[in-house]
Amino acid sequence: MRAIVIEHRSDVVVLQLCGELDADSAARLYKTLAELLERPVPRIVVDLSELKFCDSVxxxxxxxxxxxxxxxxxxxxxxGADQFLTQLLETVGLSRYFAIFPEVEDAIAAARM
Structure with a gap:
């Protein structure tokens, strides 16, 4: 899995994930998220459009x-979650816990409201 941080605005970061997120690559995600959590008020859009798989880790x-x-x-x-990830998030109940948008731009626009 690759994790790419894109500074979209001064107060919003887009974290683009590519490949497969599993037990072998989760440490990379934890490290990247830990760095982003150092911001005073972390506002993160996770772009899932290039993520092909995600497990419980x-x-x-x-x-x-x-x-x-x-x-x-x-x-x-x-x-940007594909049908597999959208279904996974719904099945485990996380669609009620996280805001999920069709596109990155939609998530950023919602942040302005």
Missing amino acids: GLSAFITSKQVIVSRGGWLSFA
Whole structure:
């Protein structure tokens, strides 16, 4: 898995994930999220459009990070999930816990409201 951080605005970061997020690559995600959590008010859009697979270890990283983000007044949302990931998030109940948008631009626009 590759994790690419894109500074979209001064207060929003897009984290683009590419490849497969599983037990072997989750450490990379944890490290990247930990760096992003150092921001005073973390606002993160996770671009899932290039992510082909995610297992429970990857989902756990998002849940743990969101708890820290919310405690600091920030947010974490998803964008661009394919049908597999959308169904996975719905099946495990995370579609109620995370905002999920069709496109990155939609998630960023929602942040302005």
